[in-house]
Structures are given as structure tokens and as C-alpha cells.
Amino acid sequence: MSNTDLHYIRSQMVAPMPAPDGRKGITGWLREKLFSSVKDTILTVLSVALIVWFLPGLIEWLFINAVWTGPDRSVCSTVVQGGIQPEGWSGACWAFVDAKFQQFLYGRYPVDERWRVQLVALVFVLLLAPLLIRKLPYKSLNAILLFIVFPVFAYLFLVGGSFGLARVETPLWGGLLVTLILSVVGITVSLPMGVLLALGRRSNMPVIKALCVIFIEVIRGVPLVALLFMASVMLPLFMPPGTTFDKFLRALVGVSLFASAYMAEVIRGGLQAIPKGQYEGADSLGLSYWQKTLFIILPQSLKISLPGIVNTFIGLFKDTSLVYIIGMFDLLGIVRQNFSDASWATAQTPATGLVFAGFVFWIFCFCMSRYSLYMERRLDTSRK
Known part of the structure; x- marks a missing residue:
């Protein structure tokens, strides 16, 4: 074939055409x-x-x-900027939120001891941020400090009773403090426990599989409200006589078990999405069951399950408000409790308090959702 027969082949790429005007x-x-x-x-x-x-x-x-500041309900019910409110007037009573803000954060935690809550929150943020930021080093050390050392530190400081700290009983806890502790502990416990339950449900050992199936189906078939009542009322009946069981700890157990059952099904869906060839390839390399699971199967299944995992975390964070029915006051519970305060009883107070609580819940859930999207883009190898 002569060179003249190849003259129709381009030696350079065609320049991109401009987009249509429309x-x-x-x-x-x-x-x-x-x-x-x-x-x-x-x-x-x-x-x-x-x-x-x-x-x-x-x-x-x-x-x-809206009314932003004031000493009592009079600023939200009769007077606005020195004049009589016009007929049909309505506006948010943010003065109520301003007056109760500290209580919304800490509940009845003693005022002189609230620096302990602030210190624990600061340490938590300082340990969590390096795990969420990809470029920061020492991830392993950070994880050990956050998941092993920090819980002991938080317990000693929040409860007290040692190192010269006054003891603060959990019935005095409330507000955002209770919401965050319940959700963080529930999230931390439910993920590894959910992984174990999902692996157990797919196990070839009949006893292990049966126990995991029974646990998952029973917990998923019972409303969280019923589970909290059982943890609060029935759990002490199985303890030795005279044994006291902290109500807050009972709520932690109930919320963690409930989230673990749902997490197990989310992760099981990710495990089932892994192609059979991945298992066969791992077996051909001579890997043991745990090597195959930890290094090949779980990383892929967790990446697939990430949207469902974060969705479970968000649902758990919002479900912590149900502890109100067993006499514990999370953020939403402490807001609702203050509606009965006669000094702030107005037509606008309930709506304002609920809007404030809803906005706080939305902020945390939105942050989890956005970080989930960031992780999905980062782990999406199909786009690279």
C-alpha cells in the first residue's frame, strides 16, 4: 500500500466544536x-x-x-418595640430560645461543672477531625485515641466522682448533650456489631447463622419505643436483686441494639452485591476466611453500602428523640419540657422551640449527608 492511500487518516485531533447557542x-x-x-x-x-x-x-x-430578646413572655405576647401589637400579629419568639439556650445544650447539668462538657466536646472534635480529613497523618493513632482512650476520658469527666471532680448523675443530663452521646455511642457500636451480624447471617455454621437471624428479625420487628421500654423496665428484672442499672445506660443499650440490627441488613446487602469471582479469586490465592473478608470482601461491600450506612446513622440520630418517653430529656425533649414554663407560655413559643430543635437536627444530618457524598466521590473508582 502506497503512502498516497493513507492520506485520509488524520494526524491531529479535531478541535472541539463550540456549544450551540441555546x-x-x-x-x-x-x-x-x-x-x-x-x-x-x-x-x-x-x-x-x-x-x-x-x-x-x-x-x-x-x-x-420576631422578638429576639426579653426577660419573659410579655415581649412575645403583648408588646412590640414599645407599642401594642396589631391585630393578627405573629412572629417567632426567639427570646424564649435565648433564655433557655444553655438548658437546651446541657439540660440540668450543674452550671459550675459545664466546663467539663465543653472540654469533652472539644477533645472529641480534635480527635474526630483528623480522621475525616484525608491528608492528615497518623490515622491509626488517632483512631486508637478516639475509640479506646476517649470513651474512658469522657466517662471520667462527664460522670465525675474521681480526680476531685464532683459526681453528676445522668438524670441531670439533658439537651444536646444527651442527643450527641446517644447518637455517637449508637453509631460507634452499631457499625462493627452490624458487620459481625451480617457476616454471621451469611455464615455456613447453622448455630451462628440462626442466632444472628433471630436477633436481627426480632429487633427489626419491634418498634424502638417498645425496645426502650423493655430496656428501661424489663432489663433490671434479669439482674441480681439489689442491682442498680443506670437508666441512661439502658437507653444506650436499647438504641445500640436497634441500630445494629438495621446496620446488619444494610451491610448484608453490600456483601451480596460482591461478584462471586471476588470470593473465588481470594480462595485461589490461598487466603483464609478472615483474610479474604477483611482485605477483599468487606472494603468493597462497605463502599457499596455507604449510602445505606449513612442513612442508618441519620435515622439513628433523629430517633434519639424517642428517649423522651422513658423520662430522659434529649434536645427535643428538653425543648418540649420548657413549653410548660408559665413565664414563657405564649402562642408562638411551641412553634419557635420546635423550629429551633428541627434546625439543629437538620444541621447535623446535613453535615453527615454531605460528607457521605464526598466519600462516595472519593471511593468511586469507576470514574477514575
């Missing part, structure tokens, strides 16, 4: 994202109409007509 700028983005079809156009118009109808009143209630 796909450039804001107009192109709107056409592609919001008005690409008749259905999208109708939904966009309806959404904008709802926002225009709902948002101004919400902003007016939250900010414009």
Missing part, C-alpha cells in the same frame, strides 16, 4: 435544567409559585416580626 450561559442552563420538557416546565412554574406564596410569610414570621 446551551450557553444562564439561558442554556435554565432550558436544560428547568424547562427541558412540558412536564419540567409545569413543575418549575408550580414550584416557583409555591415559593413566592410561602417564603415571604415564613421570612416575616422567622425574622421580621
Whole structure:
């Protein structure tokens, strides 16, 4: 074949063509994202109409007509900036949140001892942040400090009774303190326990498999409310006579067991998604069961299960509000308890308190969701 027969082959790539005029700028983005079809156009118009109808009143209630400071309910019920409230006036009573803010954070934890809670929270953030930031070194040391040393440190400081610290009984705990402890302990316990339960449910040993199946199905078939009642009321009946069992510890056990059962099913789904060839390849290398599981199967299954795992974490964080029914006051419980305070009893107080509690829950859940998306992008090897 002569050289003249190859003249049709390009030696350089063709320069990219410019995008059509209809796909450039804001107009192109709107056409592609919001008005690409008749259905999208109708939904966009309806959404904008709802926002225009709902948002101004919400902003007016939250900010414009809101009362931010004051000594008691009078600032939210009769007087606004020195004048009589007009008929039909309504606005958020943020003065109630401002007056009760410390109680929302710590419950009835003694005021002079709240520095201990602040210190524990600071240490937790300093140990957790390096684990979440990929480029920081010493991950193994950090994990040992966070999961082994920190729980002992937190218990000694929060409960007290040693090293010259006054003892603070758990019935005095409340607010965001209880919410965070319940959720952090539940998350920390449920993930490894869920992995073991998922592996046990897929085990070839009949006894192990049967025990894991019974545990998972029983826990998943019982509402968390019933499980908390059982942990609070029935668990002490199985203890030796005269044995006291802290109510807060009972709630921790109930929440952790409940989350573990759901976590096990999420992880089992990830295990079932692993192709059979991965197991056969590990067996062909002569790896033992635990080597195959720890180094090949689990890393892949956890990556697949990451959205479900984080979804379980978020659900657990919100479900901690159910401890209110057994006489413990988490953030939502302590907010609701203060509705009965006669000095702040107004028509706007309940709505304001619930909006505040909902916003705090949303902040934590949104942060977990965004970090989950970051981890999914980082672990998505199919895009690299």
C-alpha cells in the first residue's frame, strides 16, 4: 500500500466544536435544567409559585416580626418595640430560645461543672477531625485515641466522682448533650456489631447463622419505643436483686441494639452485591476466611453500602428523640419540657422551640449527608 492511500487518516485531533447557542450561559442552563420538557416546565412554574406564596410569610414570621430578646413572655405576647401589637400579629419568639439556650445544650447539668462538657466536646472534635480529613497523618493513632482512650476520658469527666471532680448523675443530663452521646455511642457500636451480624447471617455454621437471624428479625420487628421500654423496665428484672442499672445506660443499650440490627441488613446487602469471582479469586490465592473478608470482601461491600450506612446513622440520630418517653430529656425533649414554663407560655413559643430543635437536627444530618457524598466521590473508582 502506497503512502498516497493513507492520506485520509488524520494526524491531529479535531478541535472541539463550540456549544450551540441555546446551551450557553444562564439561558442554556435554565432550558436544560428547568424547562427541558412540558412536564419540567409545569413543575418549575408550580414550584416557583409555591415559593413566592410561602417564603415571604415564613421570612416575616422567622425574622421580621420576631422578638429576639426579653426577660419573659410579655415581649412575645403583648408588646412590640414599645407599642401594642396589631391585630393578627405573629412572629417567632426567639427570646424564649435565648433564655433557655444553655438548658437546651446541657439540660440540668450543674452550671459550675459545664466546663467539663465543653472540654469533652472539644477533645472529641480534635480527635474526630483528623480522621475525616484525608491528608492528615497518623490515622491509626488517632483512631486508637478516639475509640479506646476517649470513651474512658469522657466517662471520667462527664460522670465525675474521681480526680476531685464532683459526681453528676445522668438524670441531670439533658439537651444536646444527651442527643450527641446517644447518637455517637449508637453509631460507634452499631457499625462493627452490624458487620459481625451480617457476616454471621451469611455464615455456613447453622448455630451462628440462626442466632444472628433471630436477633436481627426480632429487633427489626419491634418498634424502638417498645425496645426502650423493655430496656428501661424489663432489663433490671434479669439482674441480681439489689442491682442498680443506670437508666441512661439502658437507653444506650436499647438504641445500640436497634441500630445494629438495621446496620446488619444494610451491610448484608453490600456483601451480596460482591461478584462471586471476588470470593473465588481470594480462595485461589490461598487466603483464609478472615483474610479474604477483611482485605477483599468487606472494603468493597462497605463502599457499596455507604449510602445505606449513612442513612442508618441519620435515622439513628433523629430517633434519639424517642428517649423522651422513658423520662430522659434529649434536645427535643428538653425543648418540649420548657413549653410548660408559665413565664414563657405564649402562642408562638411551641412553634419557635420546635423550629429551633428541627434546625439543629437538620444541621447535623446535613453535615453527615454531605460528607457521605464526598466519600462516595472519593471511593468511586469507576470514574477514575
